[in-house]
Amino acid sequence: xxxxxxxxxxxxxxxxxxxxxxxxxxxxxxxxxxxxxxxxxxxxxxxxxxxxxxxxxxxxxxxxxxxxxxxxxxxxxxxxxxxxxxxx
Numbered sequence: 846x847x848x849x850x851x852x853x854x855x856x857x858x859x860x861x862x863x864x865x866x867x868x869x870x871x872x873x874x875x876x877x878x879x880x881x882x883x884x885x886x887x888x889x890x891x892x893x894x895x896x897x898x899x900x901x902x903x904x905x906x907x908x909x910x911x912x913x914x915x916x917x918x919x920x921x922x923x924x925x926x927x928x929x930x931x932x933x
Contacts, residue, residue: 848874 867873
C-alpha cells in the first residue's frame with residue numbers, strides 16, 4: 846500500500862522517528878491506526894450504552910415512571926437561588 850500523507854503528517858512521522866520511540870514509518874502509522882481503532886470501538890460502546898439508556902427511559906415512561914420536567918427545572922432554579930442568597 847502506498848499512502849500520501851501530505852507534508853504535515855510526513856513531518857510528524859519524521860519527528861516521531863527522531864524521538865527513537867519508533868523504528869520505522871510503518872510503526873508510527875500502525876500506532877496511529879491502533880489508536881484510531883481503539884477510539885472507534887470506544888465510540889461504538891458509548892453509543893450502544895446510550896441506546897440502552899434511551900430504551901430503558903422509554904420503558905419507564907411507558908410505565909408512567911417519569912418526572913415532570915417543568916417541576917424538576919423549577920426545583921433546580923429554586924435551589925440555585927437559595928444557594929446564591931446564602932453566599933450573598
